[in-house]
Amino acid sequence: MPDGGGGRPSGPAPGHRADPADPAGDGAAWWRTAVVHQLYPRSFADSDGDGIGDLPGITARLPHLADLGVDGLWLSPFYVSPMADAGYDVADYRAVDPVFGTLADADALIAEAGRLGLRVLVDLVPNHTSDQHAWFRAALAAAPGGPERARYLFRDGRGPGGDSPPNGWRSVFGGPAWTRITEPDGRPGQWYLHLFDAGQPDLDWTNPEVREEFHDILRFWLDRGVAGFRVDVAHGLAKAEGLPAWDHDYAGMSRDDVIGAPMWDQDAVHDVYRGWREVLDTHPGSIMIGEAWVRPAERLARYVAPGGMHQVFHFDLLLAPWRVADYRAAISSSLEAAGAVGAVTTWTLSNHDVVRHTTRLTLPPGRNNPEGIGPRDPQPDEELGLRRGRAATAVVLALPGSTYLYQGEELGLPEHTALPDEVRQDPSFRRREGAVSGRDGCRVPLPWEADAPAFGFSPTGRSWLPQPESFARYAADRQRGVPGSTLELYRSMLRLRRELGLGAGHLEWDDGFGPDALAFRTTGASGRVLVVANLGPDPVALPAGAVVLATGDLDGGRVPTDTTVWVVEG
Numbered sequence: 001m002p003d004g005g006g007g008r009p010s011g012p013a014p015g016h017r018a019d020p021a022d023p024a025g026d027g028a029a030w031w032r033t034a035v036v037h038q039l040y041p042r043s044f045a046d047s048d049g050d051g052i053g054d055l056p057g058i059t060a061r062l063p064h065l066a067d068l069g070v071d072g073l074w075l076s077p078f079y080v081s082p083m084a085d086a087g088y089d090v091a092d093y094r095a096v097d098p099v100f101g102t103l104a105d106a107d108a109l110i111a112e113a114g115r116l117g118l119r120v121l122v123d124l125v126p127n128h129t130s131d132q133h134a135w136f137r138a139a140l141a142a143a144p145g146g147p148e149r150a151r152y153l154f155r156d157g158r159g160p161g162g163d164s165p166p167n168g169w170r171s172v173f174g175g176p177a178w179t180r181i182t183e184p185d186g187r188p189g190q191w192y193l194h195l196f197d198a199g200q201p202d203l204d205w206t207n208p209e210v211r212e213e214f215h216d217i218l219r220f221w222l223d224r225g226v227a228g229f230r231v232d233v234a235h236g237l238a239k240a241e242g243l244p245a246w247d248h249d250y251a252g253m254s255r256d257d258v259i260g261a262p263m264w265d266q267d268a269v270h271d272v273y274r275g276w277r278e279v280l281d282t283h284p285g286s287i288m289i290g291e292a293w294v295r296p297a298e299r300l301a302r303y304v305a306p307g308g309m310h311q312v313f314h315f316d317l318l319l320a321p322w323r324v325a326d327y328r329a330a331i332s333s334s335l336e337a338a339g340a341v342g343a344v345t346t347w348t349l350s351n352h353d354v355v356r357h358t359t360r361l362t363l364p365p366g367r368n369n370p371e372g373i374g375p376r377d378p379q380p381d382e383e384l385g386l387r388r389g390r391a392a393t394a395v396v397l398a399l400p401g402s403t404y405l406y407q408g409e410e411l412g413l414p415e416h417t418a419l420p421d422e423v424r425q426d427p428s429f430r431r432r433e434g435a436v437s438g439r440d441g442c443r444v445p446l447p448w449e450a451d452a453p454a455f456g457f458s459p460t461g462r463s464w465l466p467q468p469e470s471f472a473r474y475a476a477d478r479q480r481g482v483p484g485s486t487l488e489l490y491r492s493m494l495r496l497r498r499e500l501g502l503g504a505g506h507l508e509w510d511d512g513f514g515p516d517a518l519a520f521r522t523t524g525a526s527g528r529v530l531v532v533a534n535l536g537p538d539p540v541a542l543p544a545g546a547v548v549l550a551t552g553d554l555d556g557g558r559v560p561t562d563t564t565v566w567v568v569e570g
């Protein structure tokens with residue numbers, strides 16, 4: 001329902017049942033059970049034929065999302081950017097990059113989404129700007145020690161002539177986290193910190209000017225009608241005082257290895273979000289969701305404690321291998337930790353940074369989260385992946401809380417695992433000198449029509465990353481209205497989830513289906529639903545009750561391997 005200003009839905013979405021987690025019906029708590037669809041603008045739909053997706057392309061395809069039955073969408077960055085990291089290097093937070101369109105196109109997208117009952121979240125990138133941002137350019141032009149440099153983390157180097165970086169911190173993408181500048185007088189100068197690419201200098205969040213600027217950016221987008229923000233690298237903004245030594249390379253590290261590191265999950269970061277919450281509270285119903293790769297679950301829960309963020313991704317489940325014990329542990333610990341602070345869980349299985357779950361779930365435990373897959377790696381079993389992917393999504397969509405989907409997963413798209421090196425664009429591939437394949441394989445443009453150029457992604461057939469031939473069989477037009485297709489399965493799951501009130505349910509494990517079954521009951525607003533997922537090699541007994549959903553064909557009254565059922569009990 002457009003609010004007249006920019007199209008922000010102000011109440012329950014039209015055509016949707018009242019949210020069971022929102023008995024007041026004013027829509028303010030819509031997010032507690034919401035399913036949000038992530039859009040990666042470069043790869044969603046290209047309207048002008050340059051081979052790169054854009055905002056008008058998205059607007060034209062919004063009916064696909066309304067028809068799917070999601071509550072909202074999150075747009076990865078579309079702001080002015082030199083694209084050193086596909087737009088996660090922002091040069092102007094209040095303007096649209098010409099490759100994606102104009103600010104008027106963003107307004108039109110938000111208004112049309114509102115008309116269709118879809119809320120819009122935008123991506124906010126506060127840890128770093130682009131090196132082409134006006135602030136950073138001013139910092140380079142100014143003398144050391146001045147206010148222009150104080151917005152970033154400039155430091156003198158160590159050793160004779162300051163030739164060594166200020167400390168041994170490493171970039172997440174590989175190589176040192178410091179780059180040396182040339183001073184305006186031509187001499188080798190100070191160093192600046194970048195936890196990611198050299199084109200992404202870190203801001204200094206102890207500086208009040210930085211804080212004020214971001215309050216203003218929040219207001220800018222809220223006033224245009226967005227329903228909130230996905231906060232990039234939410235656990236990175238505050239650094240330990242004095243930038244103490246930490247000399248580890250991230251290659252091959254687990255998230256537990258970075259617990260206590262001086263650049264991640266510092267307590268001071270919560271102060272930033274308390275300030276943002278005050279801004280958001282002036283726009284009821286608006287939210288922020290943090291991308292915080294933080295462990296353990298109790299530390300992560302601090303981000304969603306009262307007065308902080310509304311949501312934070314519970315990545316433990318995304319990282320879990322396809323095994324009952326791992327799934328159960330990830331789900332339980334996330335539910336407990338969020339519950340302890342009165343928050344809801346927010347699940348996701350895929351996004352633009354990880355191998356698509358249809359592919360990932362075929363990989364062996366311990367090696368199930370590679371930084372991309374390339375043509376020289378063993379090639380995954382696509383059919384197995386699709387079966388597991390569908391079964392896993394049916395687990396997640398039955399869980400209490402909110403879920404974020406990633407574009408293309410509703411088509412069952414696999415990762416592109418054979419992209420040649422020369423087309424790869426992810427900076428981590430370059431900075432790690434090819435030691436990892438990087439994230440391009442999950443960012444390949446979507447197939448809309450099997451028989452059209454670029455599978456309907458672009459009218460000219462251009463595509464910034466090549467699409468594999470196999471995408472033809474996943475094209476949306478091959479699946480729409482076809483019983484048993486992944487697209488129709490997702491539509492059914494979303495409809496049933498809403499009808500049965502699953503997101504608002506309370507979970508109880510059921511051990512009665514043997515060690516290879518992940519089984520739980522969820523008691524929602526509309527009664528009890530039993531979910532049984534068979535992760536083992538042998539069929540599992542089908543429970544009594546009405547089977548309202550099955551992710552595969554049931555085998556003579558049993559649940560086959562890699563299949564999930566939802567059963568409404570009498």
Ligand code: NOJ
Pocket residue numbers: 085088089125196232233291352353
């Ligand atoms: C997380 C984003 O999701 C990722 O794509 C990006 O490279 C880093 N943050 C740096 O902004």
